[in-house]
Amino acid sequence: MEAVRTISLTKYYGKSRGIKDINLSVPEGDFFGFIGPNGAGKSTTIRTLLGLISPSSGTAEIFGQDIRGHKDKILSGIGYMPSEANFYPAMKVREVIRFSAELRGRDCSVEAARLCERLELDTGKKIGALSLGNRKKVSIVCALQHQPKLCIFDEPTSGLDPLMQREFYAILEERNAQGATIFLSSHVLSEVQRHCRHAAVIREGEILVVDSMEHLGKTRAKRVTLRGVDAPPALEGIRDVKKGGDAVNFLYSGSPEVLLNALAALPLTDVTITEPDLEEIFMHYYREGEK
């Protein structure tokens, strides 16, 4: 079954574009990345699919149920972490966490305590006295304490230090291994590349591509690094040439045979040919989208 499915989901804010014809299908148990720069429409997609704002057209289903008819029931079973971490500043951390559990009609105190310990969150402090990173941790605990089958995180790691980011992803990996579906929006490409199995790229409100991380990584382009020369061979399909130290590197998207023949004629001291990283793949899809 699909944990998340959207069909032509569209949202206009007045006349301005939020998202247009978003079709997503996230199977149960997946670790799914939703990638796009600021303003691309990640938060709008998430808020619309959760029924927090109403779509201009299209539908969204969570575990096969249309969000419109079953919003409260569906939301109480989901772990949602919004991109902003706003709580009543006068409340104590433990009060916010307990309140969030009570909204779901559950006693989550054991799991909440475990999460607070792992994230090193002081539950006696008032929200108003917390840094952004610590408010993000409160949000994480609220989203995970009831052990949801579907976790939707919108830009979760901004404000978290690298150690806490690592702990956060360790928790998500554990939940995913136990069967939870993870839907993660991010513009930090390296974390999507490291943790997600599938990803969608969104640009200006529209989906450019949805695929497995493995396939997304297999664009025809390769990143080639040469040592011993100060320029790439004169071939078609070479772009993004960078020079640094004694190396020159570039993206190549032509035939491997042509490249190897050209390299054989050069006085090279070293050569490496690798898959481009997600950053480069992202730029590739953005360029294609612009065309």
Ligand SMILES: Nc1ncnc2c1ncn2[C@@H]1O[C@H](COP(=O)(O)OP(=O)(O)OP(=O)(O)O)[C@@H](O)[C@H]1O
């Ligand atoms: N409440 C709103 N009223 C009007 N326009 C909005 C509103 N919320 C979002 N938008 C617009 O919708 C588009 C998508 O914004 P959205 O916040 O969904 O992007 P995002 O990918 O989540 O970006 P970010 O990473 O900056 O949060 C943007 O052009 C934004 O200006």
